[in-house]
Amino acid sequence: MPTQYDEVLYPNLPFGQTHPDRLATLAILFGMEPASLPGCRVLEVGCGNGENLIPMAFQYPAGEFLGIDAADIAVRAGNQEIAGLGLTNIRLEHRDIMDGVPAAGTFDYVIAHGFYSWVPEPVRDRLLAIIQASLAPQGVAFVSYNALPGGRLRQMFREMMLFHVGETKELAPRIHGAREMVQWFTACQADLGGSGLLHSQVESIMERQPEVLYHDEVGQIYHPVYFQEFLAHAGRFGLQLLSEANYHDTQPGKLPAAVVAQVDRVAGDNRILRDQYFDFLKCRMFRQTLLCHQEIVLPAAALVERVPRLYACSAAKPVSARLDLRPGVAEEFRGGHGSGVTTAHPFTKAVMHLLCEAWPETRSFADLLASATQLTSEDANPAGLAEILLATYSAGVIELHAEPAQCVAQVSRFPVATKLARSQARRGRLIATMRHTTIEARDEHVRLLIGLLDGEHDSAALARELSPALHLPEADLAQAIQSHLELLANAGLLVG
Numbered sequence: 001m002p003t004q005y006d007e008v009l010y011p012n013l014p015f016g017q018t019h020p021d022r023l024a025t026l027a028i029l030f031g032m033e034p035a036s037l038p039g040c041r042v043l044e045v046g047c048g049n050g051e052n053l054i055p056m057a058f059q060y061p062a063g064e065f066l067g068i069d070a071a072d073i074a075v076r077a078g079n080q081e082i083a084g085l086g087l088t089n090i091r092l093e094h095r096d097i098m099d100g101v102p103a104a105g106t107f108d109y110v111i112a113h114g115f116y117s118w119v120p121e122p123v124r125d126r127l128l129a130i131i132q133a134s135l136a137p138q139g140v141a142f143v144s145y146n147a148l149p150g151g152r153l154r155q156m157f158r159e160m161m162l163f164h165v166g167e168t169k170e171l172a173p174r175i176h177g178a179r180e181m182v183q184w185f186t187a188c189q190a191d192l193g194g195s196g197l198l199h200s201q202v203e204s205i206m207e208r209q210p211e212v213l214y215h216d217e218v219g220q221i222y223h224p225v226y227f228q229e230f231l232a233h234a235g236r237f238g239l240q241l242l243s244e245a246n247y248h249d250t251q252p253g254k255l256p257a258a259v260v261a262q263v264d265r266v267a268g269d270n271r272i273l274r275d276q277y278f279d280f281l282k283c284r285m286f287r288q289t290l291l292c293h294q295e296i297v298l299p300a301a302a303l304v305e306r307v308p309r310l311y312a313c314s315a316a317k318p319v320s321a322r323l324d325l326r327p328g329v330a331e332e333f334r335g336g337h338g339s340g341v342t343t344a345h346p347f348t349k350a351v352m353h354l355l356c357e358a359w360p361e362t363r364s365f366a367d368l369l370a371s372a373t374q375l376t377s378e379d380a381n382p383a384g385l386a387e388i389l390l391a392t393y394s395a396g397v398i399e400l401h402a403e404p405a406q407c408v409a410q411v412s413r414f415p416v417a418t419k420l421a422r423s424q425a426r427r428g429r430l431i432a433t434m435r436h437t438t439i440e441a442r443d444e445h446v447r448l449l450i451g452l453l454d455g456e457h458d459s460a461a462l463a464r465e466l467s468p469a470l471h472l473p474e475a476d477l478a479q480a481i482q483s484h485l486e487l488l489a490n491a492g493l494l495v496g
């Protein structure tokens, strides 16, 4: 029987936070021994058309990937793409999880993104039962859900929109009505324009793709939960909190230090209670929680001694044009989403400088230690480096990874994008990067360019192919191609 997701197709995407590398990184930091990535087994529940799972299967040919979804049209589209790419290590099954899941052994990583809060209670129970039964002993599950108390704010808008759209089912009028209601609300609440929470919610509703708004905000089911409530539910299925998929989300961030100190006094060493208070104070709306089996003994916080096993990279940019390593001279490095670090500590400055220069490539701990030690002429201090990396990771300024990035920072003579990216560029605008993110290639000539990155076209050949589309003088054409290639490299799209 067709589901609502067959009637209005949900636009699926790769989500970096669900990637096995992210799950393995946090498992390592919390003392677990997760499965190695190249041969990993991954199950995704509610996989839609597989846009999240297919790039993983492409990246790990020796791994095994199974996606399950009740929407027939989405699953069929995904299986068609899989066949076109010639992938044999992934299959998508059209199936309602209430009808059971195929007997397929255990999985090292189980993903359920955008699922829990949008299905009825028996399906939520079934999801957790599936995770409990299918997760390998050292496996990690990713479950995202709408969180409280911020979910109440979302609910307020949901209820106004639902009231206004009434029984209208078709996508266009339903979304028109939903947005109209929010616009009316905004116009009448001009005084609240500066109120961050309301304002950001209005912005997020207005920016949301119609199909996403249709299912996520004005869909049939909306079930936000408190963090503690979710963990109690998971606990009934033998599962416990490992971490949040975005580790920096678990940190106090911009909360006033005095308030954090008081929360710490109340919560003691109970990290769940501490996080619950932070959710209240941040008016949290969404969570992406990693779970593991309850029998595993976890430390209260990420282990600094595990950091040397990981790889680091940073998309942050130095504010000053020339790095000054002298002690006492502060340097600022700015990352995305308001993150950043300002430091006068020579070794930290050297580490940040090396990571910024390498982006989007990762650097191993040993390599970073050697290079930063050489730059600063200090004695090698591995413990100090591990602390710097964990602190900047906690602040959201750097990323840590379980394995080295598979993309390259420099544009080579014969640049290469993956077969997957080239195939996606021929079919549409959304292209998966090697960082498991998406870029939107709006211009046709950029899509054409990506399609040509097969390692057999140098700059002259690329210019010849693109010249009919770009109509530029030779020098400008070469410059435009080079700039595009640099942008693609920066986004993690080039592999050679």
Ligand SMILES: C[S@@+](CC[C@H](N)C(=O)[O-])C[C@H]1O[C@@H](n2cnc3c(N)ncnc32)[C@H](O)[C@@H]1O
Pocket: 003, 005, 010, 011, 012, 013, 045, 046, 047, 048, 068, 069, 070, 071, 074, 095, 096, 097, 098, 112, 113, 114, 115, 118, 119, 123, 215
């Ligand atoms: C909100 S979408 C999220 C899709 C994708 N995980 C994402 O985040 O982009 C929810 C998905 O769960 C699927 N789904 C809902 N109930 C299901 C069930 N009982 N069994 C299997 N799939 C289900 C829907 O068909 C839909 O594709």
